[in-house]
Amino acid sequence: MDLSTSKHFDGVHLSLDELIYYKQQSVSWLPPAKSLWSQMLGQHQSRQLGRGMDFTEVRQYQAGDDVRSIDWRVTARTGKPHTKLFTEEREKPVILYLDMGRSMYFGSTLMLKSVLMAHMASLIAWLSVAQQDRIGAVIDTGHELIELKPTSRNKGPLSLIQTLVHRHEINISQPQNSQFHTGQPSDISTALLALNRLCPKGSEIVMLSDFVRFTPEHQTLLTRLRQHNRVRMIHISDPLEQGQTHYRGVEQVSNHHQTQWLNFASRKARNEIEHAFAVKQNALQELAHSLGISFASLSSGQPLLQQLHGYKHDHNF
Known part of the structure; x- marks a missing residue:
């Protein structure tokens, strides 16, 4: 079954059924099958990146x-x-950092980046509790933090996906009644400080974001987080941000700070977008690797499971 063809999926809104779907899918990544992380890393043995001892x-x-x-x-x-x-090792806390800031509510093809993030978060949550770990989260809306303490069994993933669906629907349906589109977004350092406070030593921290609000100045907080925990970064992007589009018209685009007109019929313009994206992603990846943090990328232009099963080993994670 392809979730992208399901009646529960439209690429913009989130539903409980859409995220509960990943409970059955998590079985594919349980031992002795290849682990999710080793698949994305291109490792041949899941033991290397499996449970700790x-x-x-x-x-x-x-x-x-x-x-x-x-x-x-x-x-x-x-x-x-x-x-x-x-x-x-038993009942390791797995803490997700989930970026629900303004820039995540963008999608040019199959789904919004925020929807893909929720799919990946759901899969990790169900997989974690299936391995007797506890799942928790720090959800960053850009204006407030929602903290979910690590919880075991089905209660953990259910609490997480219910919160995601509820919050996502507010931001999609009623942006005019929230702070979603008003004011300056909070600095990501607030969330990093919360993670340092919330995560017990020995936690596994998975950050899902487009990292638009991340800057080199946050390296100190990230280093502190990495000292006593395993940290993973999953960069979520949209094909249009990489200059990949079949659209050939002129369109007004905005990054919430400045607005400009782009001519997508111009190969030069598309190449410039692609180059700018590659520079930023490479810098983010190099920073992650310098801190001993694993790094991967996902695109909102493809269904999640299709990307995971066909993950190329040159996307070193």
């Missing part, structure tokens, strides 16, 4: 123990081989 104790080596787990310091000190014992 907590160190418990050191005991004397026994026949059959993995030689790679030998503790050489204790072995040298005692003169007898010793091995490290680990237990699989």
Whole structure:
């Protein structure tokens, strides 16, 4: 089934059925199948990026123990081989940063960037609780933060998707009655500070955004977040932002700060848009890699599952 052809999907609004759909899809990414993250990273073994292992104790080596787990310091000190014992990490908090700022409500082809973000958030949420992790979120509307504490079992994903559907509908249907289109959006540093406060050490933090409000000045807060947690960045964009469009007319465009006319019939204009996008994305990716943060990109021009199953390995994540 392709969600993009479902009666529950129109690419603009969100529905509970549309996001609950990903509960059944999460099974595809459970062990022993290839993990979601290893698929996007192009890894052949999901163990490398799978659940963490907590160190418990050191005991004397026994026949059959993995030689790679030998503790050489204790072995040298005692003169007898010793091995490290680990237990699989349980109930790891997974915290999503979900950008619902103004720039996310844009889509030129299949869906809004905000809709794609909600689809990915739902898939991660259902997959997390299926692996006995807890799911929480910081939802950034650009004017306020909505914090959802990490919760296990179905309650976590259901609370998350209900909040997303409700908030998304307000911003789509009644922008004139909210602060959605008025005033200057808040700095992303507010959300990064909230993540530092909300996330217990050892959390997995997944940031889903177009990162329009992100600047190099936020590197310090991101570094602090990375010190005690695993952080992933998923950059969400629209084909038009990359200069990819079949439209060949002249149109007025705005980035909420300035407005200008663009001639999409001009190859030069389209190339300039593509170049500007590539420069910004490359800078974001280089910053992420310099901090040890994994980076991936998704496009609102394709259904989510189609992108994940056909993810090219040159999109290093």
